[in-house]
Amino acid sequence: MDTATHIAIGVGLTAIATTDPGLGQNIAATATVLIAGSLIPDIDTVLKLKDNATYISNHRGITHSVPFTLFWPLLLTLLVYSVFSGVNPLHIWLWAQLAVFLHVFVDIFNSYGTQALRPFSNKWIQLSVINTFDPVIFFILLLGIIIWALGVHPYVVFGPILLVLIGYYALRFVMQSWLKKQALNQVEHLGTPIKVFVAPTIRFFQWRIAIQTEKHDYVGRSFGRNIVFSDKVERQPYPNDIIMKHAQYDPNIRAFLGFSSIYRWHIEHIDNDTTELRFIDLRYLKNDHYQFVAIVHLDKEMKVLHSYTGWVFTEEKLMKKLYAN
Known part of the structure; x- marks a missing residue:
């Protein structure tokens, strides 16, 4: 929280x-x-x-x-x-x-x-059933604090609040489970699901959804009962042993892989001397930009030139932070 x-x-x-x-x-x-x-x-x-x-x-x-x-x-x-x-x-x-x-x-x-x-x-x-800041939870607690400050006995105030919060958490689990089933129904004809992620946003009826199949990644949001997948990307082969042998020990890549629960990867040869390996966390898509990534540039000998991991909101800022490191 x-x-x-x-x-x-x-x-x-x-x-x-x-x-x-x-x-x-x-x-x-x-x-x-x-x-x-x-x-x-x-x-x-x-x-x-x-x-x-x-x-x-x-x-x-x-x-x-x-x-x-x-x-x-x-x-x-x-x-x-x-x-x-x-x-x-x-x-x-x-x-x-x-x-x-x-x-x-x-x-x-x-x-x-x-x-x-x-x-x-x-x-x-x-x-992944409660957003880091959940306005419903916060304002229920705030209301209870105000009522207590006005002189009402704390048991009278916070006893009912505890029951309401337990019910709210249960409701969020039910919503997550229902959305997971709906999302899987929408992609079941497109390939066998490997991993599914459903998590809330700050808006009560909006949830982030990511599904990985054998061939594609699908990322989108739910709006009430409607689920809209806004990004579909064909999965690349996992980075080969030569690249990962050097990249996996970089602290930024290691931190990302240890933390992220659902992600994809992208390899690009920027020029004859530089290879870019990028890991993209599928949980944080907003305004057509994935906000949490790990990126590393390697030279011809597969030595790390630059690397970065973190939350970045534009590609331009990502490149600035990458080269600053």
Whole structure:
């Protein structure tokens, strides 16, 4: 989820935690531990200051893993207990654990996902039923916070909200499943599907859809019950061993391949001395442009000249970033 929604969850938990006598009615301590707990797994966002490859490879990785989901509450308990008096450390830890767990849990429902099962598995869990920012969820939480601030008991406010949100998540799973079946019905006569991706956008009735068959990639969107495939591309053979032997160890290519769940590739000989290998994530097509790519240029000896991975919104900006690296 986005930062604003994580904060809203933290404030909602703060409202409920004010009923806990173990926190001694210390609203400052309560808000600190729960809002911080709702945000702290995303501390790895600072990796973006280094480079995109490091950020993509690690964001929502180890900081969302099982060991860190247990470590963050201990750290927060130590810090809060050392600053605020009159609070029960066990209660601080329990609320902090709930806040951190909810952060990691809600993140698995969007397309980016998390490596929440590390160290048992490095697989990205991407359920793709909730957009990174879902306005319905955010405004339901915001409404609850406002009603609580007006003096209504937090149980009266957030009990019904919890039930509504559970129902909303269930509805999104039903919508995704129905759209997946509809999309497959539209392409079943065009080839055997190999991989299917259906994920929401910020608009409730619009979903991103990508289907790979043995011969073609189909990418489009749903508009209500209608599914429109706006891009159809014939699949190229996978890059040969000579190219991949050198490209696969480039940090930008490695980061992309480790993160993207559905993609295609394109090889082009730019001139007699330069070969371009481009990986394109099919999940992020907007305005006829794929926004998340990895690209590498290799010379005649297959040595990497330039490479880049990340979200870029025009071809011109992509080339600038590529040659800047």
